[in-house]
Amino acid sequence: MKIAIIGAGIAGLAAALSLKAAGHDDIEIYERSREIRGLGVGLNLLPHAIRELDELGLADRIQDLAVAPERLTYTNRFGQLIWSEPRGREAGYRWPQCSVHRGRLQLLLRDAVRERLGDDVIRLGHRLTGIVDGAPTTAVFETAHGEARIEADVVIGADGIHSSLRAIRYPAEGAPPWSGLTLWRGVTTAEPFLDGRTMVMAGDGDQKFVAYPLSSPDADGRVKINFIAERRGEGSPDADWNRAVDPGPIVDLFRDWTFDWIDVPALIAAADEILEYPMVDRDALPQWTFGRTTLIGDAAHAMYPNGSNGGSQAILDARTLAYELTTAPSIEEGLAAYEQARRPAMTALLASTRATGPEQVMILAAERAPQGFDDILDVIPAEELESVATAYKQAAGFHPATLNERASLSVRR
Template identity: 30%
Template sequence: MGSTAVVVGGGIGGLAAAIGLRAIGWEVTVVERAEVLDDAGAGISLAANGIRALDELGVGTAVREAARYQYTGGTRVPAGRWLARMDGALLERELGTPIAGIPRAALHSALRAALPESALRVGSEAEPVSTVDPGRAGIRLADEIVDADLLVAADGVRSRWRALLFPGHPGPVYSGSTVLRAITAEPADPGTDFELTWGPGAEFGHIAFRDGRAEWHAVLDAPAGVRHADPLAAVRARFGGWHDPIPALLDATRPADVLHHDVHELRTPLPRFTSGRVALLGDAAHAMTPNIGQGACQALEDAVTLAAALSACPTVEAGLARYDAERRPRSQAVARAARQAGRLGHGLRNPVAIALRNTAFRLTPARAAVSVVLRHARWTPPRLG
């Protein structure tokens, strides 16, 4: 059984994969081309499946200490009327843990702290090589060739390794939505832990943090590549007339802190997540829209499942086959659900369709609404030790 791995990509999925592999006794090197590993600038909601994966990796306690649990909030319309209330206490009773809101930088820091500094190679570009043993995996770093038993490609939605392994695959496509987001520069507690507000072709949401600040995001259905000279002013023009606390969140934001990204997804599912001694993980394997908040959670599931499969199987090849069989159906189903959720949320523009959706939401019992979250969050990680 192999015992050395190179993880390409130092994001949430890549760091989690490295922690999982080290937990089963592997020697791991994480290669990240960015000069600084911080993943700052936004927030994230972690459902029970993501929290359980972090527990299995040994970093759940640190993440809980940095997070604010989501008990209150829900979904509204721009005028402020509630479509559905969030029942975080019910979710906690059903799943054993509530949803946790945390700055991405804090999650990233907790994962990074679980790895020795010597395992991280930042500011390094990993180039593929074909000169190593075909039964192994290798990369080139500057003038050095790193030979390993396994390569984990966690290099994001535009994964170079996915394109190399599956040259006939169309790759990521624009989802039709672009998102502007920021964390407030000062405490601006919005009064609830988590909210979404749906308007025609638009969505505004917030996540409240433990320190009183909040992350907000503004989603627009728009052509790809559109950018604004003053992104915060553009958000104010579109959402400034929506209900409180949206104007207050925008007022508490520095213009320089606003990030703007087009949302891409792997609309065409991959035929497999592995090839030879290479495993695709996270967005590289199943990039999805953020509409049900499962992108990072699925990457964390990948990391734990990969390590468990390699630990349980007699060969790397058998472990990778097990990883693919366990992760591909689930993550691709979650990606489909995320896409459908977007179409029913900010993706609607027709007034009749919006009215029908809003009526259905208001008439749906709380327990039935919670079942949607439960369907994706009910996941128990395999044991690593």
């Protein structure tokens, strides 16, 4: 079976590694960029993703690059505690949660693909322009040397939120819808906050600040801290996603966010670089698979970062697709089984992230106590806080009991 993967991001690289582990050897990845530069800032891989990477033999490599947060804490815009819970192994998972630089993760996966499938498996400078359905299916690319036509038994669209394959299947869809929120992402070297192993989210539905460590302390006791500053009504949906911006106006937006456990404006001001992103997602699709093509990752279900789940779900897509393609009686049945396993769940999760996912506790606190509170339990009962956290874990597939006990997605040969 020849398999063509469109896109060499996390989803595409994870798909290649998963398919190889399942016994497939004829795999090629077609990437529109002329170089894989490992761009981006921090992301979180939740325990369900680390389980899959562990079964691919990569967890140790990733943990060498990452920090394993042990706690997640939500506060209001005054720094008052709303909810805090253990994460990773501290929460009873068999696998940790890992905070890692997205670019370093992508390069690690790229290197693993080259080790296991060969140096020439990734074809750079290939922009998908068309699909000719059939058995095999033909993928048409624009390259620096003219048009290239590649025949494959399966074509996997792993080409992100601006997916060319998705646009071919849904030509009237248009640009991703904007939430009205703008994100500014950056990395700062600073003193650790709280216990140095906590991911914090502060704010409400209109303004928020997220921070978590990306490194262990250096010789001076300082760590790299990834942050996301978020504000409604700023920026535009047409922002250049790789454009660095002046930190000054963002510092001003968070001028009063100095708490006894973190100095938000100082972290923003000291960033190496700040990139601006509109908070956009994609509407749920009624169908991912057409003929012998299908979508995975952001190409299938790009969603807001509420819940820190985008990269993790891309890895789960890749593993599920490899399992179903390998164990089904035919390609068509394998693709159908993959979509049935993943699309309904991702449709529900996308709706949950639009409703702010587990960050709903911050919205509730702001609505019920806009000027702050003395005790959060006077504002939100403990049962309601617990219910929000549990419901999201169940929707995203990483409730500890469920994850620890579910069957492996590895194909036993």
